[in-house]
Amino acid sequence: GAVVSQHPSRVICKSGTSVKIECRSLDFQATTMFWYRQFPKQSLMLMATSNEGSKATYEQGVEKDKFLINHASLTLSTLTVTSAHPEDSSFYICSAHRPDRGGTYEQYFGPGTRLTVT
Amino acid sequence: DAKTTQPPSMDCAEGRAANLPCNHSTISGNEYVYWYRQIHSQGPQYIIHGLKNNETNEMASLIITEDRKSSTLILPHATLRDTAVYYCIVRVVAGTASKLTFGTGTRLQVTL
Numbered sequence: 001g002a003v004v005s006q007h008p009s010r011v012i013c014k015s016g017t018s019v020k021i022e023c024r025s026l027d028f029q030a031t032t033m034f035w036y037r038q039f040p041k042q043s044l045m046l047m048a049t050s051n052e053g054s055k056a057t058y059e060q061g062v063e064k065d066k067f068l069i070n071h072a073s074l075t076l077s078t079l080t081v082t083s084a085h086p087e088d089s090s091f092y093i094c095s096a097h098r099p100d101r102g103g104t105y106e107q108y109f110g111p112g113t114r115l116t117v118t
Numbered sequence: 119d120a121k122t123t124q125p126p127s128m129d130c131a132e133g134r135a136a137n138l139p140c141n142h143s144t145i146s147g148n149e150y151v152y153w154y155r156q157i158h159s160q161g162p163q164y165i166i167h168g169l170k171n172n173e174t175n176e177m178a179s180l181i182i183t184e185d186r187k188s189s190t191l192i193l194p195h196a197t198l199r200d201t202a203v204y205y206c207i208v209r210v211v212a213g214t215a216s217k218l219t220f221g222t223g224t225r226l227q228v229t230l
Contacts, residue, residue: 004161034217043205044162044220093161095218107218109161 003027004096006110013084014118020080021113023094029074030096034107035067038091050077084117091115122206127225130200136193138224140206143187149210151182152218153191155202162205162220165191196228 003026013019023033031052036044048069049057056069068080077096081088093112123141130136142151152167166173166180168189173180179192193200205223209216 036220043222044156046217046219049217091159095161107164109163112159112161114159 004094004108004110006092006094006113008113009111010114010116012116012118015085016083018080018082019084019115020078021092021094021115023077023079023096023110025075025096025098025108028096028098030077030098031074032097033071033077034095034097035069035077035079036093036095038093038112044093047079081115084115086117089115089117122208122221124204124206124221124224126222127227129227129229130193130196132197132228132230133195136196136200136226136228138191138193138204138206138226139188140191141188142206142208145186145208146210149208151180151186151189152207152209153178153180154205154207154218154220155200156205156223157199157202165204196226198228198230200226201228202226 005024005026007022011019033050035047037047038044046059047062047067050069050071052071052074058064066082071077091112091114093110095107095109097107150167150169153165154162155165156162166175166178168180168182170182170186182189203223203225205220207218
């Protein structure tokens with residue numbers, strides 16, 4: 001099946017620094033990728049939709065200047081958490097849409113990135 | 119997308135069938151029922167989806183009521199590795215990408 005990878009799987013950074021998370025579709029091209037955030041014992045919350053070659057669409061309440069998304073190629077989207085604070089500590093998950101599969105197996109999820117801001 | 123309601127938690131003995139219910143009383147005619155699961159600290163995994171007919175694959179069966187207002191995911195022989203949070207999602211399937219809206223899901227605990 002289709003595989004989506006994320007890098008890094010776990011990252012610890014200091015407050016005020018920026019962190020970049022990569023999401024790659026390994027065996028298919030993804031024109032659309034999604035970024036989710038999940039706090040402990042909570043469900044996944046969609047942060048933004050990343051479209052190759054155009055600006056990302058952010059969900060209400062998500063600061064686009066803080067969470068920078070770049071989808072420069074059909075296999076890579078990046079999420080940069082700028083000026084990270086402890087409250088940004090969370091599990092970040094991406095998914096990639098495979099357009100040639102229509103309504104079957106549409107979204108493939110990455111394994112997630114655990115961000116801890118100290 | 120229509121809202122879904124699931125019990126917060128369920129237990130199941132290993133080897134027995136796990137039946138996970140989902141209510142989606144406001145589902146529209148063009149919305150599909152999808153099931154995903156999330157094992158602890160991993161990304162969600164697709165299980166199955168359907169529109170109005172019952173569906174079965176190597177992982178599970180999906181039973182959708184005739185009025186489509188509820189459905190049941192069946193894991194026929196649950197194992198310890200099936201312990202996870204199971205999400206029922208209803209969504210329109212269009213030609214272009216459409217986002218998934220996750221609810222709180224059902225935490226299934228499979229025990230010996």
